[in-house]
Amino acid sequence: MSDNAIEIQGLQKTYAATGRSPAKEALKGIDLTIPRGSIFGLLGPNGAGKSTLINILAGLVVKSAGSVKIWGFDQDQNPRQSRAAIGIMPQEPHLDPFFTPAGSLDVQAGLYGVPKSQRKTAEILELIGLTDKADAYARSLSGGMRRRLLLGKALVHSPQVLVLDEPTAGVDIELRNMLWQNVRKLNEDGMTIILTTHYLEEAEEMCDDIAIINHGEVIVRDSTANLLGRLDRKTLVITPETDAALPALPDNITGQKHANGTLTFTYQSGITPAGQILSLVQDAGITIKDVKTEEAHLEDVFLSLTSSR
Ligand SMILES: Nc1ncnc2c1ncn2[C@@H]1O[C@H](COP(=O)(O)OP(=O)(O)O)[C@@H](O)[C@H]1O
Ligand SMILES: [Mg+2]
Incomplete structure (x- = not known):
């Protein structure tokens, strides 16, 4: 059977x-x-x-x-x-x-x-x-x-x-x-x-x-x-203590500044350690008030698989 x-x-x-x-x-x-x-x-x-x-x-x-x-x-x-x-x-x-x-x-x-x-x-x-x-x-x-x-x-x-x-x-x-x-x-x-x-x-x-x-x-x-897991994509969300510009980033990290002042950094966790992003942010003189990570959602997988066809 x-x-x-x-x-x-x-x-x-x-x-x-x-x-x-x-x-x-x-x-x-x-x-x-x-x-x-x-x-x-x-x-x-x-x-x-x-x-x-x-x-x-x-x-x-x-x-x-x-x-x-x-x-x-x-x-x-x-x-x-x-x-x-x-x-x-x-x-x-x-x-x-x-x-x-x-x-x-x-x-x-x-x-x-x-x-x-x-x-x-x-x-x-x-x-x-x-x-x-x-x-x-x-x-x-x-x-x-x-x-x-x-x-x-x-x-x-x-x-x-x-x-x-x-x-x-x-x-x-x-x-x-x-x-x-x-x-x-x-x-x-x-x-x-x-x-x-x-x-x-x-x-x-x-x-x-x-x-x-x-x-x-x-x-x-x-x-x-x-x-x-397939997507291996994470997003680090950083809330700075005071308003801050997005620091210069290497190719393996994509950054965005949002209207509410948070900075988001998208990266592949298999390639980029989150610590690298935190260092970059601190080296730019930004004081971090809050930090969290967001995992990929099925929606991202879905879009990446269906949009190209
Ligand atoms: N009874 C039917 N006669 C002709 N075409 C149909 C019929 N039912 C569905 N289709 C077509 O077959 C395709 C798949 O439809 P469907 O199975 O209902 O998709 P889904 O449920 O994923 O939205 C669509 O292009 C739809 O227009
Ligand atoms: Mg249906």
């Missing part, structure tokens, strides 16, 4: 031309493995192909070529098992307005063939905080409640893998926190989580591993820690 929750090989998708829009090659041969038990982030700019990839996993979009295994089951050879192993919270909220939350969960469980005795409707309503809305009409639910219900629907068949497509795009902080709490709890209980987000701080905080895709190709796939 493989240790991977997902194994994707040579995955291609070309959307057929319709009317005036030409055919679109959305995925250009993706190879990707996602380990069991992880929280995995799929990042990329708009139009990169994230939703296409996820919708293929969900069986909502038909691939053009390649193979997909979910929890060891090949999507083509074992469609039923591979589908049972995964639950998707889609990007576009689509809810049947005629059902109550409890009803929706029940219908969804029925679609997946979960026997009545094994349904966890009450437990899921509790998790998503909709117990007191169990019998309210979907039409009367707020936008946030509808998103929570979508999460609930992805969980009815107890999938091993949960996929969330931009779950926090446009939601308020309270709902965002609730979603992340739920995701963490589900992951601690053993569920593999895959999420797309274009909030990079969120990915940095939540994900063990990350793949960045751009124009239908995986351009990098690594642990979050390695990705951040």
Whole structure:
């Protein structure tokens, strides 16, 4: 048995031309493995192909070529098992307005063939905080409640893998926190989580591993820690005691003076010791009131990888 929750090989998708829009090659041969038990982030700019990839996993979009295994089951050879192993919270909220939350969960469980005795409707309503809305009409639910219900629907068949497509795009902080709490709890209980987000701080905080895709190709796939280490870029922020000009700097250090009087120095920690910068500043006669360092953020990695293409 493989240790991977997902194994994707040579995955291609070309959307057929319709009317005036030409055919679109959305995925250009993706190879990707996602380990069991992880929280995995799929990042990329708009139009990169994230939703296409996820919708293929969900069986909502038909691939053009390649193979997909979910929890060891090949999507083509074992469609039923591979589908049972995964639950998707889609990007576009689509809810049947005629059902109550409890009803929706029940219908969804029925679609997946979960026997009545094994349904966890009450437990899921509790998790998503909709117990007191169990019998309210979907039409009367707020936008946030509808998103929570979508999460609930992805969980009815107890999938091993949960996929969330931009779950926090446009939601308020309270709902965002609730979603992340739920995701963490589900992951601690053993569920593999895959999420797309274009909030990079969120990915940095939540994900063990990350793949960045751009124009239908995986351009990098690594642990979050390695990705951040890759840049080897730090910034030293110095607040001088009294207003001071930026000292002359060698090529390995980039300096900037900001409107609030702080001086920032960006350098590669593998090449330049922070002590060199501090000496330069002191030699220029500047008294340091405060000093701190800032590490690279995923955003920097992301920009350096996606902007040149
Ligand atoms: N149903 C579709 N028909 C035609 N083109 C599509 C369809 N869905 C997505 N695309 C195109 O495929 C590319 C990838 O889209 P998508 O997977 O939604 O990207 P992302 O989720 O990363 O923003 C985009 O150029 C998009 O316009
Ligand atoms: Mg998308």
